[in-house]
Amino acid sequence: MTTIEVKTTTADYAVKVKIGSLMTVAQAIKTVWTPRRIALITDTTVGALYADQVQTQLMAGGFTVTVLTVPSGEASKSWAQTMRLVEALSQAHFTRNDGVVALGGGVVGDLAGFVASIYMRGISLIQLPTSLLAQVDSSVGGKTALDLPTGKNLVGSFYQPDLVLIDPQTLTTLPQRMLVEGYGEVVKCAALVGGDFWKLLQSIQQPDDILLLAPQLIARSVSFKARVVMADEKEGGQRQLLNFGHTIGHAVELLGRGRWMHGEAVAMGLVAVCQVFEAQGLTPVGTAQAVAARLAVVGLPTELPDLALNTVLTAMRHDKKVHGDQLTWVYLAALGQPQLQPVPLTDLATWVAPALTTVA
Amino acid sequence: MTTIEVKTTTADYAVKVKIGSLMTVAQAIKTVWTPRRIALITDTTVGALYADQVQTQLMAGGFTVTVLTVPSGEASKSWAQTMRLVEALSQAHFTRNDGVVALGGGVVGDLAGFVASIYMRGISLIQLPTSLLAQVDSSVGGKTALDLPTGKNLVGSFYQPDLVLIDPQTLTTLPQRMLVEGYGEVVKCAALVGGDFWKLLQSIQQPDDILLLAPQLIARSVSFKARVVMADEKEGGQRQLLNFGHTIGHAVELLGRGRWMHGEAVAMGLVAVCQVFEAQGLTPVGTAQAVAARLAVVGLPTELPDLALNTVLTAMRHDKKVHGDQLTWVYLAALGQPQLQPVPLTDLATWVAPALTTVA
Known part of the structure; x- marks a missing residue:
């Protein structure tokens, strides 16, 4: 495993790169989070491949898990999905002590990160990037984003996760x-x-x-x-x-x-x-x-x-x-x-x- | 004039309390901002009373001003108004070097602050609170917010302004x-x-x-x-x-x-x-x-x-x-x-x- 420490003015966190780490995800998350409600935000494609196993592990690890799935694709970086996810967190009574886990590529990471940053002015966030683009780029650095008709990523926030866990094994299922x-x-x-x-x-x-x-x-x-x-x-x-x-x-x-x-x-x-x-x-x-x-x-x-x-x-x-x-x-x-x-x-x-x- | 210095991890700024300060607003803003585009966000009630004189002063001070008005009232702390304002900033080609000035009560301050915090991941913000509630409370502390059907202020951010300028004279026009x-x-x-x-x-x-x-x-x-x-x-x-x-x-x-x-x-x-x-x-x-x-x-x-x-x-x-x-x-x-x-x-x-x- 390679661990890269990121220290910012608002938070310090680790980026861990390890083959097969998605199979032991609850252990890794328990090193940074106490038991809490988790919104596992994913998309239709990645969710179908990995959401069940991640949810099962998290529940076995003592977390309460709500899976929220958005359509695959850039169009989900929208106000509409943001509103839907935020309402879902509120309906499920998520508090400031709960957290968001983003399971997917850059779209899911950007969107889920933005939602985590604005719900109740910010709840905890962990990134599980599954695409190479997200693993090398968007999951690190604390940028979250939505698109506008006038351009990409014109809305967003700087918001640091508590952990980024990268499993290169997920690349084998990537088109x-x-x-x-x-x-x-x-x-x-x-x-x-x-x-x-x-x-x-x-x-x-x-x-x-x-x-x-x-x-x-x-x-x-x-x-x-x-x-x-x-x-x-x-x-x-x-x-x-x-x-x-x-x-x-x-x-x-x-x-x-x-x-x-x-x-x-x-x-x-x-x-x-x-x-x-x-x-x-x-x-x-x-x-x-x-x-x-x-x-x-x-x-x-x-x-x-x-x-x-x-x-x-x-x-x-x-x-x-x-x-x-x-x-x-x-x-x-x-x-x-x-x-x-x-x-x-x-x-x-x-x-x-x-x-x-x-x-x- | 009373000046209260606020120092946070992300920014230091002053809250200035002075009778009549809205009449010299451009001078005050020029102490913290270089010339730039300003979105003067206000509501129908406060805008009718003060937007013209603030805009005129800012333009005389070398700023380019776009006035954006939302309906008075809590209902404006909504996704709909957020989207409308963000789109307006984008259509007017606002960049990260431009700024938002919130002229109004708590609703305008919360909404305009949220918009400033998420547009391009954050552009500069100045608060000109005109209600007593905003002057004593919501304009200080860096909280921005929207309401959800499930509750008030469930969406928002922590985002510090560059200046809060309070003119108690505005209270004379307050119902x-x-x-x-x-x-x-x-x-x-x-x-x-x-x-x-x-x-x-x-x-x-x-x-x-x-x-x-x-x-x-x-x-x-x-x-x-x-x-x-x-x-x-x-x-x-x-x-x-x-x-x-x-x-x-x-x-x-x-x-x-x-x-x-x-x-x-x-x-x-x-x-x-x-x-x-x-x-x-x-x-x-x-x-x-x-x-x-x-x-x-x-x-x-x-x-x-x-x-x-x-x-x-x-x-x-x-x-x-x-x-x-x-x-x-x-x-x-x-x-x-x-x-x-x-x-x-x-x-x-x-x-x-x-x-x-x-x-x-």
Whole structure:
């Protein structure tokens, strides 16, 4: 087992990575929680696979469990599901001493985390992420979120869990497309860290290789993310580095209206931002190609779809990373050497164009 | 001007109490905010009185202002208004560097504070409370809230403003019933503090006296609340003292379905809890009468309405103050000497009965 300690101003907690840990989940939870009511929030897909066994273990461990299931998919990060879950907690008389356990991917983690953060102004939360994307990214760092029609994750909170328990074994039941999309975030982390982490990616030549190396990939990604989050809990400074590839990525994801998964959009965004900064002379020529190579071997998209510049710019202006009249980009001065670059909104078209026109 | 400094783990801010301060609001805001977009959130009643002059000043001060108005009344502490306001911020391209200014009473402060806390995971917030209730209570301490059908304030967050600016002059436009209800919370604070604060209340013999003494009453109440909040930001310990009178009060308010204002329900709850603990021999006999006297002179209700015990108990079980199988009450060992008393939910009927039967 790898344990990564995360210390924030509001809470300290552990991220534990261990194969098979979902089979002993009650023991792990009992190390941080006294007996209490638990709302096990999951989705239709993950719930069908794991909810019964998790519920049985928790009940045997002395917890009272209410299973709350939302439809699989990004559409559940909504006001409607939030309201439904909060009402369910209230109807079941949940108090401030009870807790929420999120069992699922990023959608479940973001939604359940948000619900836990606002019900009675916050009740305890534990994350059991089951997708690679959630395991390497969304379950660590305390971000919770809902989507708005105008953009993803525009509503949410910073809310730390008491424990994140990651079982890489759950990846064996993950559809290959989702496994691969999660790897997009792993490539992002490795590009930001460089060194051994980047070298490790060279041994991944097909999707199945991700499964073989999952424990290492997760531990390295989480360690990196934890380090960044501890240095900058609320995205004032260093945490912005995690947005590498996300500026164009989020816009592509939004405009695709469900066509691309988050990790796929990030994959395109990673290559695109390298192209943009290569054109500016700030990223070494060949970086975009090197990043694209790591993504392409597992089948991730590396070229932006044919999108109108105007629609991309409109989507980018809604980005949470917009501060005043600027949008701060993350680029690589070299692999493992990320930098921040604020770009005035008025110049955005000029900057983005190189990434778009290479595709048209 | 009285300035009370509030220091919490997440933020330090000042509460400023000054007659006429709403007339120089932009100057005050410029001491804590750089120029930015401001969403001035208000309600139909307060907005009609003050929104124009606040907006004009803010614009003259270099801010860009969007006025967002919700219907007056508790019903606006809803998901529907939250969604509407959040969408409005997003449509107006508000970024993390922009801010929300809440202009109004407790409903506006709770709702606008919640919106500020969840939009993009939190944007800056300033409170301009205009009701006595908001000035002495809800605008200080960082609590934001929405109501659920099952109870008041069951959804919300802890979120600190950058500034609370209190202008007692606004109380002159407050309907007398609202002025008086706010005084219910002042009596609560004075009973908890005792000493000079309690003595000060003896000079209030009619509603108009509240206006004359408003700056002192507000400053003393806020100082007390700030001290408690600083000692216990999230209601684990000392902050529970602020719930004095609220355990029965909240239930009465909920069951009244709008018949009683918050401060009126608290007034009844203050007297009732003293009766309950006098019956237990834990509060000195005569305390309920002394508290009732201070409330009655301004016309606040001091006797509980005729309510079925069962409905009161059901409402109390939904109280956020329920922890596991207990509900913690606050009682007075003497004026100025509050104590906490956990009561098992199974014993609740026996405890509550004395307050209810004296009325039947």
